[in-house]
Amino acid sequence: MAYIINRLLSVALTLLLISLITFVVTNILPGDVAMVIMGTQSNPEALEGLRESLGLNDPLIVQYGRWITGMLTGDWGRSLVFKEAIGPLIADKVTASALIVVMSMSIALTAAIPLGVWAAVHRDKWQDNAASTTALLGVSLPDFFWGIMLILLFARYLGWLPSSGFVHPAEDFVGAVRHAFLPSLALGLGLMAHLTRMTRSTMTSILGQEFIRVARAKGLTERTVIWRYGLANAIGPVMTVAGLQVGYLFGSIIVIESLFNFTGMGWLTYQALLNRDIPLIQSTVFVIAAVVMITNLIVDLLYVAIDPRIKLP
């Protein structure tokens, strides 16, 4: 229990710190909300009037207090570009992107774990080299390259899947999956590379351990030895790395969603940055940070469930 409280406290503290940094940085940048709303050519007096009414002339700490109170009570303000309440806007886009995140992670894990295990079992043989080369290819080529290749192959030549666009999963789930598939695959290829290498190195060290020899000495089949005795021990570290990857994933979806014109969280962040929609920037950054941290918290708690050696004190 102390462990969970510890972790929750540290998540809360980190989020508070992130909110402070985002707020300060967005305020230091030249041009404030009033300037964005009225444009650079506007009348200085009207600008000043708007500043006063928006409370932009108050000390920064007061402004921050007002903003963070709003965030905590559910009043996230209005987007300047979309002219909508930010809360519902983000909620909508997060669901859309969640589909991509979950799908790309599933694609990556279902491919990476067997590939990594296969490489570890055939260590230093051609299978290992093949897996390492595949992994290296995935890491070294950027996501958008895979995105373009996939669009060309699946949308243009084969015509199996839509090349771009977005369908909300609440309206048409199958359509949503069809639209999310190519962006997920593009992201999954990069992720898979990291996870394959991680699975390989973890499995390699586990297969060298004495309990694997004991399992073989019992007469268990190789399948049981590798997929039960081995993988049960490797899954924890792989999950941890997968959890950390979620952070990178949110960086990558900004590019990928724009490429596929998939209007999710990444696309929204990009629009916010492009248009200097300061309230929206603050909120998206905050939400992404929260999602990443909560994912990692869940992974750590899963780890406790998988590995009996880690006890919740």
Add this chain to the structure above:
Amino acid sequence: MTALVSIDKLRVGFGGAAAVKDVSFDIAPGETVCIVGESGSGKSVTSLSLMRLVEFGGGEILDGRLVLDRESGPLDLARADTETMQQIRGGEIGMIFQEPMTSLNPVFTIERQLTDGLRMHQPLSATQARARALELLKEVRIPEPERRLRQYPHELSGGMRQRVVIAIAMACRPRLLIADEPTTALDVTIQAEILALINRLKRETGMAVMFITHDMAVVAQIADRVVVMYRGDVVETGPVAEIFANPRAEYTRALLAAVPRLGEMKGKAAPEPLRLVGDDRAVTPLTPRAVPEPLLEVRNLTTRFPVKGGVLRRTVAQVHAVEDVSFTLNKGETLSLVGESGCGKSSCGRSILRLVEPVSGSVFLGGDDVLAQTKPALRAMRRRMQMIFQDPFASLNPYMRLQAQITEPMKNFGIDGGIEKAAELLDRVDLPRDYLRRFPHELSGGQRQRIAIARALAVSPSLIVADEAVSALDVSVQAQVLNLMMELQADLDLSFLFISHDMAVVERVSHHVAVMYLGRIVEIGPRAAVFENPQHAYTRALMAAVPIADPATRKLDGDLRFKPIPSPIFPLDHQPAPSVYDTVGQNHRVLKEV
């Protein structure tokens, strides 16, 4: 009688190099055959080949036959297919390994690890398998067997884990048990228990045992027949009494000469080097000076380590690692701290050098208070006290040439001499001078430990703390390093604080001995007094557990069970009683029980 296993001209290679060259021997039903040899002798590879597990480590059986006499007739395991081998592994041959800490899968329960092998070989329901697993745990005499089934490996002590591994190997009543160094990683009392257990199981089930070890004392205790291996070949085979009384091969003689035997120093006044085969130098005992001159005086030394816990990571308890320890080490003498793992002997050595900070007490080296020194003064003082560690593979920097590593401490303290002095130090530890240009990985374990000694000697210390300095070495190398240390002591008037778990080695090298238990010295005195007239119950238990390298004095039988060592962790407000001693002889003191 036909042999149960007949190994004939076995040859095993690892990527070109042959680890086993030409090995032949038989194992009869119900007999214990010990395969003995030093590292690299091929003894483990031979046993792994018999199980056909050697392939998983990159090895390959190149030639030879491994005939197992099965119920359906003899079968050459070297040519058996995968399915047949899976039936034999765990079904007809069980195997146990060296490291009980890593022999069990950390994420599965004990029950699962016992039953999955059982159900592999026998048509048992889950309930039947569980009942059999419980029976097995009782057979290996694990306390509270029902509870153990539900537990995970990390919840069990090392000795208990090795019992579980034995239970797994015994699950299907194998006709042969292969034990590959099963007690090497265990404390001596646990070792005695496990050896007695294997002996009892062998007697009760009539199985044969193939026991791989490097320890001649263990061989003497349990073997019926002995196979001596050296660099991939069998050099000698024979009944155990024959091998010990009348070794024919040169190598066996050398090996036996290098083994210190508990009790062989009886009646001798001072430590003396081992008489090694091929070394005709006269053995001179190390007589201490007539009037002892104290060098190191330790009084009431206490060291504790915090145990952290809770949300704020506060100290919630303390490990009482060293508890009110006092002793005096004289110039030119060796005092040994001996005890089992966790008894505080290493923490004590480190506290004296202030590698860990003691809580209280005093340490005087040549009249100077070590614990009162400021950081720079302590640094200067370290010149007078050096340390040699257990693992010579880890204590040398792999990226530095040996010359740089030996001269570094001299540079540190502004001592002149440089390369010339380093070369002289290599002469001193019997290594060729051109080794100065080498890197640590080019040296063997024994050579590295010599370098570690040379490095310690570089600053001409008066005290050397040797923490298990010979424990990781092969027995012949261990003997050479021990002899070197004794020779250096005689020549340079060195004092050693010798920290070890090995009673026979301690008996060989010490002037004084202190037995440690739970952070305290329970008995201290001149070597002869402690070894020939042990007074404390723990010293006696330790002596009873040590195997003796003499097949005529067998003692590891029946059901041995030593009292487990309690935890040294206490709450913060715990006030331990001071150590009070009864004097039972001259300088021979025994801890009064509280």
